[in-house]
Amino acid sequence: MKAAFIERPGPPEVICYGDLPDPKPDGSKVLVRVEAVSVNPIDTYIRAGSVPMELPKPYIVGCDLAGVVEEVGPDVTPPLDAEGRQIVRLAKGDRVWCSNQGMFGRQGTFAQYAAVDACWLYPIPAAVASTDAAALALVGITAHLGLFTHGKLRPGEKVFVNGGSGGVGSCVVQMARAVGASVATTAGNDQKAELCRKLGAELVIDYRREQIDKLLGDFGPIDLWFETLREPDLELAVRHLAPRGRLILMAGRDARPVFPLGPFYTRDCSAYGFAMFNATPDKQRAAALQINDWTARGLLKALIGKVLPLSETAEAHRLQEEKTLLGRSHLVGKIVLVAP
Numbered sequence: 001m002k003a004a005f006i007e008r009p010g011p012p013e014v015i016c017y018g019d020l021p022d023p024k025p026d027g028s029k030v031l032v033r034v035e036a037v038s039v040n041p042i043d044t045y046i047r048a049g050s051v052p053m054e055l056p057k058p059y060i061v062g063c064d065l066a067g068v069v070e071e072v073g074p075d076v077t078p079p080l081d082a083e084g085r086q087i088v089r090l091a092k093g094d095r096v097w098c099s100n101q102g103m104f105g106r107q108g109t110f111a112q113y114a115a116v117d118a119c120w121l122y123p124i125p126a127a128v129a130s131t132d133a134a135a136l137a138l139v140g141i142t143a144h145l146g147l148f149t150h151g152k153l154r155p156g157e158k159v160f161v162n163g164g165s166g167g168v169g170s171c172v173v174q175m176a177r178a179v180g181a182s183v184a185t186t187a188g189n190d191q192k193a194e195l196c197r198k199l200g201a202e203l204v205i206d207y208r209r210e211q212i213d214k215l216l217g218d219f220g221p222i223d224l225w226f227e228t229l230r231e232p233d234l235e236l237a238v239r240h241l242a243p244r245g246r247l248i249l250m251a252g253r254d255a256r257p258v259f260p261l262g263p264f265y266t267r268d269c270s271a272y273g274f275a276m277f278n279a280t281p282d283k284q285r286a287a288a289l290q291i292n293d294w295t296a297r298g299l300l301k302a303l304i305g306k307v308l309p310l311s312e313t314a315e316a317h318r319l320q321e322e323k324t325l326l327g328r329s330h331l332v333g334k335i336v337l338v339a340p
């Protein structure tokens, strides 16, 4: 099969595109014929070696995929709910998506085929394209875990998220709206601001031109602050948190920001840090099935900024780095690649 893989960490140029043996769906694995994959910042950190991970050799890059079940391994037992009903059907020909591959020794997804443990696979709703399912995978689960598992968001609350047109941010905006919260966000230009409004944000602040502090003050105290920046301003965040507000922290491995303790604890605020890849398969599946429900009902839409063939994975990593690390990209939405 064709695959995008690395033999050693390094810059995007270390990504090879070539032939590797087809994976086998042994044990509890399912062989998926990949149709689409999407790039996430973590793909670039793992490829660069800045996030040390146990990697198979060669290592196929990527976490997310959408495709079609080709073969089901001999020990696959589809997951059941508390009443013993099958929650996910896995049979040859079924359309499925997954995330959280390419981590902790698991092989990645940027290939024509992937053998994925059944516990990470979810159905794709009939009306949802594979490119959209792939684009929403890791970012959707991340937004869901942050808002609901950690942030315990309730209808009617106020949410702030930085980067409302970003991968995670765009999911946070739409999911918070889907449960009846009101959302304030930031965007880097007029086009992105307009998009955030279309996604349901009530207040959109151009972070390059406008006074965030003033405009957030007018919006009112924030119950849940979802911080996506790698160098967050926690003085700003805590200043705008409501009493008993929750601060969600999920980016910036090297960040050591100043933390304003006094105004934080005296108003009973809480901070939650998390990395989506630590969530159990059951927790990720619960998020995934809710994502499916919202996408099927048109309440959650994928933002896709660029579609490339799988052979252009190195270029896709360059574009993702420009966006996330250098902040100088005009790309709006996810980078999706289609398998041959």
Ligand SMILES: NC(=O)c1ccc[n+]([C@@H]2O[C@H](COP(=O)([O-])OP(=O)(O)OC[C@H]3O[C@@H](n4cnc5c(N)ncnc54)[C@H](OP(=O)(O)O)[C@@H]3O)[C@@H](O)[C@H]2O)c1
Residues within 6 Å of the ligand: 040, 041, 042, 138, 139, 142, 162, 163, 164, 165, 166, 167, 168, 169, 186, 187, 188, 189, 192, 207, 228, 229, 230, 249, 250, 251, 252, 274, 275, 276, 277, 323, 324, 327
């Ligand atoms: N903990 C986890 O499990 C987890 C999971 C997924 C991602 N992450 C991390 O979360 C971060 C975001 O990921 P992503 O996939 O959403 O990245 P992304 O698609 O590149 O989005 C980044 C967003 O940040 C916005 N931004 C950049 N500088 C800003 C500033 N100074 N003020 C306000 N907004 C600014 C950008 O807005 P404009 O485009 O409008 O400039 C963009 O929307 C990354 O660091 C990633 O590693 C963590």
